Amino acid sequence: MAEADVIGALVEALKVDSIVAALTADRVFGGELPKDETKHMPRHAIVVAPSGGVSTAAGSYVEHDTQRVDLLAFGPTPNEANALLRSARRAMTSIRRQIFSGCLIHWAEPAGGFSARRDGATQWPVAFQPYQVFHALQEVS
Incomplete structure (x- = not known):
């Protein structure tokens, strides 16, 4: 049995949300922005993006784990980046025992408050928030 890809699953979860999909036109990525996307x-x-964090399953034999992720929402303006983050938050926190891309996600909850800034290298507006995600380690069908 293959290991589940929690980042790919979260990307799919956001892409299938109708509001997030309408705002991003399917531009939801795992890890980082692709190079061909940056020119636009x-x-x-x-x-x-994965961001480390403490496992709530440490020391157990359960085939589940938690993964901390950072959700970064870019927009043409700071207000639009913040609005996109709010829509993505609603999509993330509505996940309850759902399978995306073969990964069973039990829940995704904010692991802290949101923040907004301009990217240091590019000066693009970006809003971000950390999440803790509880998920199965093995792929399911």
Whole structure:
């Protein structure tokens, strides 16, 4: 049995949300923005990036774990980046025992408040928030 890809699953979860999909035109990525996307920025896009964190399953034999992720929402203006982050938050926190891309996600909850800034290298507006995600380690069908 293959290991589940929680980042890919969260990307899919955001892409299938009708509001997020309408705002991003399917520009939801795992890890970082693809190079061919950057020439069109700043515009609406989301990146789901792993960010470490403490496992709530440490020391157990359960086939589940938690993963902390950063949700980065880009927009043409700071207000639009913030609005996209709010829409993505609604989509993330509505996940309850759902399978996306073969990964069972039990829940995704904010692991802290949101913040907004301009990207240091590009000056694109970006809003971000950390999440803790509880998920199965093995792929399911």
